[in-house]
Amino acid sequence: MARERNTSESPAQKGGAPSHTAGSDGAGSKAGFAAPTAGLSDILGQPAVTQALCDALLHGRVHHAYLFDGPEGTGKASCARALFAALNCLQPPTLGGACGTCESCYKLASGSHPDLIPFDMSLSGLADEVDRLIKRLQFPPYEGRAQMVILDPADLLAMPTAVTAANRLLKTLEEPRANTHLVLVTTSASSLLPTLRSRCQRLRFVPLSDDLLRDLLRRDAEATLSDPATVAEGAGPSAADLDAAIQLAQGSIGAARRALADRERLQHNAETAQALLAAARSGRATQLVEAASSVGSDREQANEILEHLWLLFHRDLRRAVQEQRATASQESLIAALRATRSAQQAIRGYTAAPLAVERMLRHIAETLPEHRRKPVGSRPSPTPGTSRHVR
Secondary structure, three states, X not given: OOOOOOOOOOHHHHOOOOOOOOOOOOOOOOOOOOOXXXXXXXXXXXXXXXXXXXXXHHOOOOOOEEEEEOOOOOOHHHHHHHHHHHHXXXXXXXXXXXXXXXXXXXXXXXXXXXXXXXEOOOOOOHHHHHHHHHHHOOOOOOOOOOEEEEEOOHHHHHXXXXXXXXXXXXXXXXXXXXXXXXXXXXXXXXXXOXXXXXXXXXXXXXXXXXXXXXXXXXXXXHHHHOOOOOOOOOOOOOHHHHHHHHHHHOOOHHHHHHHHHOHHHHHHHHHHHHHHHHHHHHOOHHHXXXXXXXXXXXXXXXXXXXXXXXXXXXHHHHHXXXXXXXXXXXXXXXHHHHHHHHHHHHHHOOOOHHHHHHHHHHHHHHHOHHHOOOOOOOOOOOOOOOOOOOO
16 A cells, blocks of 8 residues: 655745754764754855755755765765755754754664665666665655655766666656655766766765864864773874875865874875885886785775875976976876876776776876886887997
8 A cells, every 4th residue: 555645844845944044063973074964054065065955945946866976075975864854854943954853853863764765886786776766766755755865876877787777767867756856976977877967956066175174183083082982092193194184185074084094004005105106207117017016906095095196296296387397297297197097997997906007107107208208118228338249
């Protein structure tokens, strides 16, 4: 028997919601920088996104399909949960807010709300799972005003093996049931099928500022040190650790937290990146292969190492521009930056990390001014006045 549809309206839908307030300066959580029951005003560092969503709530025009696009660790999934909380909170304190105490907020915080559907993108039978999802969405929300599906990471829909799943999702994305919302969370919207992108309202998430990252990391440290069970001598990060994590994070609170969680790994990755740079500058084939092999097979760590390498090239490019060096020098650094990003993309696409890194190093070595006129790994020409003994 079909479930009875909940026809109650939210204050925003009735037009009697309180006016929108400025963004919260509250402390961030470990998982993101908004608690699961927090509203849109608690999402930090994304004013354009939260304003667009609050305007949609105010006018009762929340889109049925959103594409949350932006770098990793900038609050996309947290924002999707915050929108769900705002749609279903029984006593919203502000437009786009959530009280955190009502039954809906309590179930959301405990992970038991039946109308929030986190879709597992890692499943092998993705097309069949999409079919099951479509059948589920034929029914109205179980108990809330709205139901929401979060597809994270939606990037996996761009894989060749997921084309069928992506195509089956198109009809639901275009015309879902009333009070049903789908949010695709991605770091690379351009890789998705154009037919998927065209059916979603795209909201761009920007990298977080260094000041915001520093503030959030300091709050993390304070929360850790305030817990007697986790206090240890020297547990708090130093100023140098914070600076290194923030520089590496490139606006991602998730990346910054991972860096500080394992400082030995952070140091190892930095040293490996320096070795890769030295190998590329040497142009020697044996050194390129050895350096690539040292990266290892861990895809996540390989990408972290390449992020360190990207920062080294970026630093050198800034210096080259400031010192007005030759255009050829600047062009080689730009090519190195692009090659590094391409290698990271290849590793995310399941290319073996050492192979992707070796190809990257060979390409970088060939673009360096001192290696452009000779193939990588070629022997140096004999100096004048010397002779070769032929046997």
